[in-house]
Amino acid sequence: MHIVTKKELSKSELYKSILRRRDRRAAESTEFILFAAKVLEINRITSNHSVCLRKRKRDGEQVVTAQLTCNKDYVDGMLQDDNAFRVLQGVRNSSHHWHQEGLRVRAMVRQFGLPHIFLTISAAEIKWLELIVILKKVLDCETINEEQAREISDQHKATLIQRDPITCVRYFDNRVEFQHRESQHVHMIIWLSDAPIYIPQDEDNNETVCKFIDEIITCSTDYDVEDPIYQLLPLNTHRHTHTCRKKCNRGVKCRFGIPFFPMDKTRILSPITPSDGES
Numbered sequence: 001m002h003i004v005t006k007k008e009l010s011k012s013e014l015y016k017s018i019l020r021r022r023d024r025r026a027a028e029s030t031e032f033i034l035f036a037a038k039v040l041e042i043n044r045i046t047s048n049h050s051v052c053l054r055k056r057k058r059d060g061e062q063v064v065t066a067q068l069t070c071n072k073d074y075v076d077g078m079l080q081d082d083n084a085f086r087v088l089q090g091v092r093n094s095s096h097h098w099h100q101e102g103l104r105v106r107a108m109v110r111q112f113g114l115p116h117i118f119l120t121i122s123a124a125e126i127k128w129l130e131l132i133v134i135l136k137k138v139l140d141c142e143t144i145n146e147e148q149a150r151e152i153s154d155q156h157k158a159t160l161i162q163r164d165p166i167t168c169v170r171y172f173d174n175r176v177e178f179q180h181r182e183s184q185h186v187h188m189i190i191w192l193s194d195a196p197i198y199i200p201q202d203e204d205n206n207e208t209v210c211k212f213i214d215e216i217i218t219c220s221t222d223y224d225v226e227d228p229i230y231q232l233l234p235l236n237t238h239r240h241t242h243t244c245r246k247k248c249n250r251g252v253k254c255r256f257g258i259p260f261f262p263m264d265k266t267r268i269l270s271p272i273t274p275s276d277g278e279s
């Protein structure tokens with residue numbers, strides 16, 4: 001491939017350009033996308049590798065030589081103080097990446113206090129008509145509106161989504177800033193202003209907290225068919241899958257403990273102590 005340009009492009013700029021072109025052949029090839037991701041990852045690790053070794057020289061430590069890297073004690077030392085993992089800096093989904101993310105979350109908790117809501121959001125691409133309109137335009141050069149997109153069969157929509165992962169990912173990025181490269185869901189913690197603070201053993205406070213929870217969370221299924229929330233019920237109802245059962249003995253029990261024991265109202269349950277049984 002010959003590319004005429006005044007400025008030398010970095011590898012990532014080059015791949016970005018190839019994958020975002022009007023000609024979608026490269027973007028429709030999973031092999032090419034995975035190859036590009038691999039090349040960028042190896043590049044990143046190689047450049048981190050030389051930075052790590054140069055840095056150790058500047059710190060006044062001994063210069064790293066090939067012979068030194070064959071020394072078991074030296075390598076163990078690098079692993080012990082986590083220096084060996086620095087080469088994974090900036091590599092998504094590596095142990096170093098998640099360690100950094102963990103530090104960020106802990107820093108936020110120290111700044112803002114305990115979060116109030118934990119949320120998991122999944123992408124429902126098939127229901128995103130705007131995305132289907134874009135994919136039809138980009139892949140089949142057909143201009144349709146959202147009404148026409150609604151009429152397309154789910155199977156055809158799934159094929160469109162599978163054919164052009166790059167456009168889908170860019171669209172996801174548009175909707176949510178995604179941390180993950182491949183899994184299309186987000187785990188999120190949220191801090192709310194003016195949320196009551198839970199005080200154990202304080203009955204008045206417990207009541208206030210329960211009232212607050214009732215304002216923002218419900219497990220009711222009692223909605224009218226016309227209500228937009230009604231459409232979301234099946235998406236928010238638990239169905240046992242293999243992940244429920246993978247850690248349990250002989251795969252019988254759901255590891256989330258679902259179904260839950262029914263309760264008529266919101267309650268905060270404190271752990272049962274041995275003395276509770278006596279009284």
Ligand SMILES: [Zn+2]
Pocket residue numbers: 238239240241244254255256258
């Ligand atoms: Zn389950």
